[in-house]
Amino acid sequence: MAGLEEISQAVVDGWSEKTVELTRAALKQEIPPLDILREGLIPGLKKVGDLFEKGDLFLFDMVRSADAVTSSLKVLEPILQSRGERMEAISRFCIGTVHGDIHTIGKDIVATMLRVAGFEVMDLGADVPTQKFLNAVKESNSDLLGMSALLASTIPVQKEVIEKLTEQELRGRVKVMVGGAPVTEKWAESIGADARGANAIDAVRKAKQLIARCPQVY
Amino acid sequence: MIRCSILDDSDIKRLHAASLRVLEKTGIVVRHDAMLHKLDENGADVDFQTKLVKLAEQSIEEFVRRAPKSYTMHGRDPRRALSVEEGKRYVRTQSGCIYVLDAQSKECRPATRDDTATSTKLIDALQNIDFCGGLLYPTDEIDKARDVGVFEIMIRNTGKHIAIQPYDVPNLRWMIKMAATVAGSEEELSRRPMLTAIMAPSSPLVLDRYAVDIIIESGRANVPVLIPSTPLSGATCPVTLAGELVLAHAENLACVVISQLARPGAPVLYAVHPSTMDMRTGHPLWGSVEFALMSAAGVQLGRHCSLPTQVEAFMTDSKTLDQQTAIERMFTLIPSTLTGANVLNGAGTIETILTGSLEQLVIDNETHAMVERFLRGIEINDEMLALDVIDRIGPGGHFLSADHTKKFYLKEHFVPTLLDRNIRAAWSAAGEKDIVQRANSTVQRILSQHEPMDMDNDIRKRLDEFMQQARKDLQR
Numbered sequence: 001m002a003g004l005e006e007i008s009q010a011v012v013d014g015w016s017e018k019t020v021e022l023t024r025a026a027l028k029q030e031i032p033p034l035d036i037l038r039e040g041l042i043p044g045l046k047k048v049g050d051l052f053e054k055g056d057l058f059l060f061d062m063v064r065s066a067d068a069v070t071s072s073l074k075v076l077e078p079i080l081q082s083r084g085e086r087m088e089a090i091s092r093f094c095i096g097t098v099h100g101d102i103h104t105i106g107k108d109i110v111a112t113m114l115r116v117a118g119f120e121v122m123d124l125g126a127d128v129p130t131q132k133f134l135n136a137v138k139e140s141n142s143d144l145l146g147m148s149a150l151l152a153s154t155i156p157v158q159k160e161v162i163e164k165l166t167e168q169e170l171r172g173r174v175k176v177m178v179g180g181a182p183v184t185e186k187w188a189e190s191i192g193a194d195a196r197g198a199n200a201i202d203a204v205r206k207a208k209q210l211i212a213r214c215p216q217v218y
Numbered sequence: 219m220i221r222c223s224i225l226d227d228s229d230i231k232r233l234h235a236a237s238l239r240v241l242e243k244t245g246i247v248v249r250h251d252a253m254l255h256k257l258d259e260n261g262a263d264v265d266f267q268t269k270l271v272k273l274a275e276q277s278i279e280e281f282v283r284r285a286p287k288s289y290t291m292h293g294r295d296p297r298r299a300l301s302v303e304e305g306k307r308y309v310r311t312q313s314g315c316i317y318v319l320d321a322q323s324k325e326c327r328p329a330t331r332d333d334t335a336t337s338t339k340l341i342d343a344l345q346n347i348d349f350c351g352g353l354l355y356p357t358d359e360i361d362k363a364r365d366v367g368v369f370e371i372m373i374r375n376t377g378k379h380i381a382i383q384p385y386d387v388p389n390l391r392w393m394i395k396m397a398a399t400v401a402g403s404e405e406e407l408s409r410r411p412m413l414t415a416i417m418a419p420s421s422p423l424v425l426d427r428y429a430v431d432i433i434i435e436s437g438r439a440n441v442p443v444l445i446p447s448t449p450l451s452g453a454t455c456p457v458t459l460a461g462e463l464v465l466a467h468a469e470n471l472a473c474v475v476i477s478q479l480a481r482p483g484a485p486v487l488y489a490v491h492p493s494t495m496d497m498r499t500g501h502p503l504w505g506s507v508e509f510a511l512m513s514a515a516g517v518q519l520g521r522h523c524s525l526p527t528q529v530e531a532f533m534t535d536s537k538t539l540d541q542q543t544a545i546e547r548m549f550t551l552i553p554s555t556l557t558g559a560n561v562l563n564g565a566g567t568i569e570t571i572l573t574g575s576l577e578q579l580v581i582d583n584e585t586h587a588m589v590e591r592f593l594r595g596i597e598i599n600d601e602m603l604a605l606d607v608i609d610r611i612g613p614g615g616h617f618l619s620a621d622h623t624k625k626f627y628l629k630e631h632f633v634p635t636l637l638d639r640n641i642r643a644a645w646s647a648a649g650e651k652d653i654v655q656r657a658n659s660t661v662q663r664i665l666s667q668h669e670p671m672d673m674d675n676d677i678r679k680r681l682d683e684f685m686q687q688a689r690k691d692l693q694r
Binding site for chain 1: 389426453495497
């Protein structure tokens, strides 16, 4: 359907407003919201991922495309819910920058790349109290937990969270990934993390390897 | 001395005005309640809920004027004091590299306490390295006391001034305690501050609680504060070079205001570390040509406010000591020295400041001597024009036996120790070594010969005790 191709293209171009506009127009034409998602937004994101890998798109293009999809989903989700429809079960990635650290940019980039790769991302933000990570694991049914730290003084918090997860018998529920400039492979191993993302691309690759249910959708 | 500029006067004024406008209109978040009250009392527009502070142009200028134009950075060795002032330049080693590049095995491995000590001894010995930034951060030190551990190793192994980024105020207090023990007392330390504390704003426009605390605590001890504003183009600041400078300068000015509010006359060192982003990977870059341009321009902005400036001058994103390292270093080094930076930071580091190399440090030591020669420029006066000598020797003669040649050769010409200037046959006979191999021989020679300035046994013992207590205290 022509309208859906246009939506894909708007996602590739990274135009949030246009994507939302086209989403609304498609709904008006009574195109089912799941089709808008499956045949409009998702193919657009997939193309963005491919173009990025080829080096034809830059990081900011990805962020803008992910934003466009998020904006469109804000329109679609209430309708999907009211119709009792859901997206396919995809992997959920809970991510945040640890307590004491307010550096968000690295975490934000990883979150965006994960979204583009098809993960459902729950972003807890920066300076996240340890308890909040624990609650998120307990309550959100996440498959993966990612913790970022930029400061050499805050990476010990990654260890603390993992210890608490073990204490509260939550460790088995999630795969844990860590990242940030001072985070080394050795550190990740020593604190019992499942993987370390050396950069955003590496983080997505490792996340995909870690989950048994590889995201099908995007 | 040769001087060049990246920005002309009207550009500087426009950038400076734009930064003031950012602080007045957009404001900066200061996550420190006591400082918010202080700012409020001093006429800033403070929203205590959001912690957003808006500063009036006039009051910014007024506070910035209170910061000293010059001051002295002391070392354990009184002979190593550095007078930070207009026209003077000092070289500092990078801080915080957690890896070390082993020249022989070519392996890049996590640094240890032994590496920190060895690199500090080398820094202590190298003539053109003026102060010590704790090049290698030991991964075998406990995480929460790693900074204190580095400080303790440095103060034992060098008589030079020390720059350190404390993780938080309790850590800084341990360092001050150690330095005071070495100086004799806290009063003596405040007369002869042996360390500079580093704190960094979190771009865009956020000052975290600990960063403000470090400014306050340093001011109290008369320890100079280095403020490196480190935005990331297109990510934590605008993608345009001018936009990045506006934001970095604004963050710096806000920190200077806070330092002068905490203690009028507290010494500060202004720095813009204008990282750029590789938009294909998201990696921050410190060796990009734009980094070099903005660094040199940042020096001009700091000088416009009569503040002593530091610049990241020995930068590269290369992983090894190759041509990329040399190319990127020259771009980040020379323009910023030409715009008048007082502290040239980064000696010894590669790989976007993640890795340190002793061989690179020795090469940087030599490079700096060449830069100093370059900056001296071409002196023009009667003796240098040498008309008498030209006339006396005349057409067809030679100048080798002239007194003039002997008198001025070493004054006018730099004689390298690492650069190879031999013919190929001689170079081959000497083992066909490249500069890195030659630098490695220098490293070995210095380390086998150099002894840092002695330290009283009682002081050594007390430093040991402090370190043990600090580990316990900070791990809690």
